Amino acid sequence: MISIEGIAKHYGDFKALERVDLEIEKGEFVVLLGASGCGKSTLLNLVTGFDKPTAGRIVVNGREVNKVDPHCGMVFQQYALFPWLTVIDNVAFGLKMKGIAKAERLEVARRFIEMVGLRGFEDKYPNALSGGMRQRVSIARVLANDPDVILLDEPFAALDAMTRQVLQDELLQIYEKSKKTIIFITHSIDEALLLSTRMLIMSARPGRVVTDIRNDLPMPRNAQVQLSPRYNELKGQIWDTVQSEVMRSLQATSH
Numbered sequence: 001m002i003s004i005e006g007i008a009k010h011y012g013d014f015k016a017l018e019r020v021d022l023e024i025e026k027g028e029f030v031v032l033l034g035a036s037g038c039g040k041s042t043l044l045n046l047v048t049g050f051d052k053p054t055a056g057r058i059v060v061n062g063r064e065v066n067k068v069d070p071h072c073g074m075v076f077q078q079y080a081l082f083p084w085l086t087v088i089d090n091v092a093f094g095l096k097m098k099g100i101a102k103a104e105r106l107e108v109a110r111r112f113i114e115m116v117g118l119r120g121f122e123d124k125y126p127n128a129l130s131g132g133m134r135q136r137v138s139i140a141r142v143l144a145n146d147p148d149v150i151l152l153d154e155p156f157a158a159l160d161a162m163t164r165q166v167l168q169d170e171l172l173q174i175y176e177k178s179k180k181t182i183i184f185i186t187h188s189i190d191e192a193l194l195l196s197t198r199m200l201i202m203s204a205r206p207g208r209v210v211t212d213i214r215n216d217l218p219m220p221r222n223a224q225v226q227l228s229p230r231y232n233e234l235k236g237q238i239w240d241t242v243q244s245e246v247m248r249s250l251q252a253t254s255h
Helices: 040-048 087-097 102-115 131-144 161-178 189-195 223-227 229-254
Strands: 002-011 014-024 029-033 055-060 072-075 149-153 181-185 198-202 209-214
Touching (some): 002 040, 014 209, 040 072, 040 181, 087 102, 087 131, 131 161, 198 229, 209 229, 223 229
Parallel strands (some): 029 181
Antiparallel strands (some): 002 014
């Protein structure tokens, strides 16, 4: 589904990414982990076409990415909803831009609003919703556009622990139903282990993939998975790698 070939991204002398090669299969749930500043968000922006690489190329479902790609849907940390539109109009917005008739786009929007657990809130405005509910609207809007790939940049980072856990569970259910290809950024190893089918750990700057781990914890998952010996084994492996990259980053910064 996604082929990342020799990608580099430089901003003048600053090297954000260097020599990133990666293949992501259709239906994988890939989580990117790594220290702050290692280029995770930069890589997502390149995949969706918000930015262009200094070197290399990215191909999504057979199409080289040269501009903002409608076949990729992005969910940001800060919701990015239109405050003057209701929930249903926010979710249907992309379909409206595609020229889909009003009755059809509202029907699609209602289906995904129900999928994310917001039935009954169709006519509310974003300022009447909690943070967790706003993020559900953001996810429903992406799903309604039926992209090949869903990209999520720390979507639950600003939420309280209980809301975050509820949305993690809901995202897993959506993934099971939709079988979409997902790339998800987080700083939480626990979140990565709960959600992913595969985890990629990025190096300290310049960013590249240093460890590629298949998550073999059984699906469906919930918080109980943390009690398994395999969970702790994987968590220790990830922590050791991330810690060594953080230390390397700190040493490089101090020189």
